[in-house]
Every structure is written in structure tokens, then in C-alpha cells.
Amino acid sequence: MRLYEVVYIFDPALEESAIEKKIEKFHDLLGGTVQETDFWGVRQLAYPIQKQNQGAYVVSQVQADPADLPEFERQVKLDEAVMRYLVVINEGEPTTGHSLVKERPEGTIDPDDVEDDDEDEDDEDDDDSPPEFQGGRGRRSRHEGPSITLLNYKDVETLSRFLTESGKILPKRTTKVTARFQRQLGSAVKRARYLALIPYVRNHEA
Secondary structure (H helix, E strand, O other): OEEEEEEEEEOOOOOHHHHHHHHHHHHHHHOOEEEEEEEEEEEEEEEEEOOEEEEEEEEEEEEEOHHHHHHHHHHHHHOOOEEEEEEEEOOOOOOOOOOEEEOOOOOOOOHHHEOOHHHOOOHHHHOOOOHHHOOOOOEOOOOOOOEEEEOOOOOHHHHHOOEOOOOOEOOHHHHOOOHHHHHHHHHHHHHHHHOOOOOOOOOOOO
């Protein structure tokens, strides 16, 4: 058994009672234990899905057998009320759109904030930052604010700090994060884009 997180985007015209019945049916297919279900309600999509500009988001965490996933996904795909869904192995993210942060005494250094020289990969291909952001290796802070213990792909506010105005992920020489965090960031942004939480390309039109 593994703990999975399932994010559903339902047709916004569907009533909450109908959504609850569908989720119950889907979870019965998994045959596991539902740890938590979070109804986000109807939200604006970052880009249209199936000609809809809004969607009803539901996030569930379910302890299930991997062998039951294929039939579960087949049934979800056949349901026309499900505009989009995502199944991922839960790594500790909360169902809400918040990352986990930790407090540490002022003046101390978090080991995760120290960047190793040999982990500095793929920067050159993605580095369009001004010269003043480059160089200066050593101890670096991830960004202003509390240290992020676990980056939640549903946390749009935090993810947006690491994106350019055009929606491109900032290189770590600009954000001054570790290579490991940059990889986590890339994965989180891809998931958030797929779920229409953030756009693939920002619209500059008023």
C-alpha cells in the first residue's frame, strides 16, 4: 500500500453533492483508506480546459494498492464530468495550497541552503539573468522568507516567486537555490501547469 494524492478538476456546473458521490465511487475502486479530502470549490483556471474557464478542485489523499490504479484511472478518464486529474505519490504535501516551512534561529545556516559546486547542472542552458546575478559561489539563501522544508506543487504563491514574467522558471544562479531544490521546483511547476494552477505562458494582455 502507498499513499497517493489525487487532484480532480470537475465541471464547475456540478453540484457538490454530485461531486461527493463521484469521489466516493472513484475511491471505492482504489479499495484503500481515504486519509483526507479537501474540497477547494470552484476556482478560476490559469488557462481554458475543455472550453471552461473555471473548475471545481478536489484534493484527496488515499492509501491504496498500486495494482488498483489502472482500473481507477480508466474509470476517471471515462467520466465526462472530470475535466482533468492527476495522481502522484504523496511525499508529505498537505492537501491545501501551502508549502511546509520551518523556523530556525537567526544567523544559523541550513545545510540544504549550501550549494555544492558539482551539482551546478543545466544552468548555462537556462540562464538569461543579468550579470549582477551571476558568480559568487558558496553559501546561498534560497529566497527571502522562511526556509522551505517541503515545496508543495499546489502552492501557487511560492511557485510564482521562482517564475519570470513570461512564466519561465528562473535559473538557480538568480534565485540562489540548491540544485536539489531546483529539481523539485521544476517538478512542482510542471504539475501546477498541468492542473491549470499556473499558466504555461503568461498573458500580457490587460
